[in-house]
Amino acid sequence: MELLIGLITGIIWGYIFQRARIVRFEKHAGLLTLTDLTVLKFLLSGVVVGALGIQLLTTLGLAPYHLKPTFVAANFVGGVIYGLGWALLGYCPGTMPGAVGEGSLDGLFGILGGLCGAMAYAHTYPFWKEKLFGIGAYGKISLPMLLHLPPLLVGAIFAGLLLAFIVFLEKMGW
Amino acid sequence: MRNGWSPYLGGALTGLLLVLSVLVTYQLFGHPRYLGTSTAYVKVAGLIEKAVSPTAVETNAYYQKKKPGIDWKVMLVLGVPLGAFLAAIRNGEFRPRWVPGVWRERFGTSPAVRALGAFVGGFLLIYGARLAGGCPSGHGLSGMSQLAVSAFIVVAGFFAGGIPLALILYGRRR
Numbered sequence: 001m002e003l004l005i006g007l008i009t010g011i012i013w014g015y016i017f018q019r020a021r022i023v024r025f026e027k028h029a030g031l032l033t034l035t036d037l038t039v040l041k042f043l044l045s046g047v048v049v050g051a052l053g054i055q056l057l058t059t060l061g062l063a064p065y066h067l068k069p070t071f072v073a074a075n076f077v078g079g080v081i082y083g084l085g086w087a088l089l090g091y092c093p094g095t096m097p098g099a100v101g102e103g104s105l106d107g108l109f110g111i112l113g114g115l116c117g118a119m120a121y122a123h124t125y126p127f128w129k130e131k132l133f134g135i136g137a138y139g140k141i142s143l144p145m146l147l148h149l150p151p152l153l154v155g156a157i158f159a160g161l162l163l164a165f166i167v168f169l170e171k172m173g174w
Numbered sequence: 175m176r177n178g179w180s181p182y183l184g185g186a187l188t189g190l191l192l193v194l195s196v197l198v199t200y201q202l203f204g205h206p207r208y209l210g211t212s213t214a215y216v217k218v219a220g221l222i223e224k225a226v227s228p229t230a231v232e233t234n235a236y237y238q239k240k241k242p243g244i245d246w247k248v249m250l251v252l253g254v255p256l257g258a259f260l261a262a263i264r265n266g267e268f269r270p271r272w273v274p275g276v277w278r279e280r281f282g283t284s285p286a287v288r289a290l291g292a293f294v295g296g297f298l299l300i301y302g303a304r305l306a307g308g309c310p311s312g313h314g315l316s317g318m319s320q321l322a323v324s325a326f327i328v329v330a331g332f333f334a335g336g337i338p339l340a341l342i343l344y345g346r347r348r
Contacts, residue, residue, distance in 0.1 A: 002199070002202075002203050002246050003244070003245070003246060003249045004249075005195075005198065005199065005202075006207070006245075006246035006247065006248075006249030006250045006253065007249040007250070007252060007253040007256075008253065009191065009195050009207075009209075009250055009253060010249060010250040010251060010252060010253020010254045010257065011253040011254075011256050011257035012191060012257060013188065013191060013209070013250070013253065013254055014253060014254035014255060014256060014258040014260075014261070015257035015258065015260055015261045016179075016184050016187050016188055016191070016257075017184070017254065017257070017258055017261075018257070018258040018261035018262055018265075018267070019178050019179040019184060019261050019265075020178065020179045020180070020181050020183070020184025021178045021179075021181070022181065022184065023258055024274075025276060025277065026274065026275060026276050029274075029277075029340060029343075029344050030276075032333075032337050032339075032340030032344075033337075033340050033341055033344050033345070034337070038181045039181070041181040041182055041185065042181040042182075042184050042185040042188070043185060043310060043314055043315065044185065045181070045182040045183075045184075045186045045189065046185035046186065046188040046189040046315050047185075047189065047314070047315060047318045047319055048185075048189065049185070049186045049188075049189025049190055049192075049193070050188075050189040050192045050193060050315055050318070050319030051318065051319045051321065053189060053192070053193030053319070054192070054196065054319045054320055055319075055321070057193060057196060057197055062197055062200070062201070063196045063197055063200040063201075063206045064200070064206060066205075066206050066208050066316075066320070067317075067320055067322045067324075068307045068308055068312070068313065068317055068322055068324045068325070069307070069324060070322070070323045070324040071307070071324070072327055074305055074306065074307070075306050075307060075324050075327040075331065076306075076327050076328070076330065076331045076334075077305060077306075077331070078302045078303065078304070078305030078306025078328065078331065079302065079306045079327065079328040079329070079330065079331015079334070079335065080302070080331045080332075080334050080335035081298055081301060081302030081305060081306075081335065082298070082299055082301075082303050082306055082328075082331065082335060082336075083302070083331060083332045083334060083335020083336030083337070083339070084298050084302070084335045084336070084339050085294075085295045085296065085297065085298025085299035085300075085302055086295070086299055086332065086336045087295075087335070087336045087337075087339035087343055088291055088292075088294055088295030088298065088343070089291070089292055089295025089296050089299055090274060090276075090277070090295070091296075092299070092310050092311075093212045093214075093215065093251075093300060093303060093309040093310075093311070094209075094211035094251070094309065094310070094311045096296070097251055097252070097254040097255040097258070098254045098255060098258035099258070100255050100258075101254065101255030101256065101257070101259035101260075101262065102258050102261075102262040102268060103262065103268050103269045103270040103271055104271055104274065105270055105271065105272050106271075106272055106273065106274065106289060107292065109288075109289040109290075109292040109293045110292040110293065110295060110296035110299070111215075111296060112296065113292065113293035113294060113296025113297040113298075113300075114215045114296040114297065114299060114300035115215055115218060115219045115222065115300075116219075116293075116296075116297050117215070117296060117297035117298065117299065117301035117304075118212075118215040118216045118218075118219035118220075118300050118301075118304060119219045119222075119223055120297070120301055121216070121236065121300070121301050121304040121305065122216065122219065122236040122237050122240075123234065123236075125234075125236035126235060128305055132305075138323065140322075141322070141323045141324075142320060142321045142322050142323060143321040143322075143323065144321055146323065151321065158318075158321060166182070
């Protein structure tokens with residue numbers, strides 16, 4: 001049952017991806033060369049709704065958080081490696097299968113590379129664990145915990161800031 | 175709309191999908207399923223490796239943390255190409271192609287060169303995502319919606335790696 005829900009969620013998501021155009025190489029290359037912000041706009045509005053919705057759910061006790069722990073060095077170094085791959089590939093892990101679904105068959109090689117990358121990571125994990133994971137390990141922390149403020153308030157302020165940024169982007173004609 | 179959806183609409187629907195997924199999976203199965211895709215690559219990579227050498231997987235610390243198998247996350251990622259295919263077919267946009275336009279302008283029409291670029295890109299993408307602990311869905315959407323500190327560091331890393339390389343690879347075009 002849970003697997004079926006996962007599949008249905010994925011199908012809806014893929015449908016949205018294709019309709020919003022964010023499965024395309026051009027959109028990702030455009031974001032990273034700062035010439036087409038479609039993917040950023042998608043993510044921004046997703047987080048506006050997501051932040052309000054998730055903070056509401058958790059505040060009402062309808063669902064718990066599932067926070068990813070903070071390891072400052074590993075988070076950042078991993079992010080940079082990801083960014084290099086993102087620029088070369090022009091897809092992200094979620095939209096890449098969607099690109100294939102739209103007919104961008106080069107995405108198949110990206111998926112193959114991704115599977116090899118996952119294997120390589122599994123075998124080099126002890127190295128990073130020893131070298132990097134100790135630096136800036138703060139555990140599962142969130143902004144509301146750091147600020148000692150109610151999560152729903154921080155979520156609302158954050159969503160408001162993102163909305164202001166969206167309005168700014170549109171005013172600037174990006 | 176003939177020309178696809180606004181990225182803001184697509185993003186908002188994705189935010190809604192995240193909130194619904196967390197609510198429904200927690201209420202039905204007792205654990206919240208936040209949207210995230212890069213773990214699925216590890217689960218499938220582990221399955222492939224297990225078929226070749228079961229002991230290599232059993233003794234691997236990372237595969238013991240992220241157990242190989244078909245779970246909700248793998249089904250989610252399998253659903254995406256189905257949804258994107260459905261959307262592309264419905265809107266007459268399914269078109270098999272091996273080389274994206276922007277790539278072609280810079281690196282030529284060779285599918286082999288593009289396949290190599292996509293493979294290396296995909297490798298770095300997932301390798302980096304696993305080191306960072308997630309991708310733009312896991313950290314970007316789900317992480318930022320939870321206001322997790324790790325998410326902000328990782329997303330900064332994505333752009334710190336991606337923007338300089340993309341500018342070098344594709345230049346600034348408008």
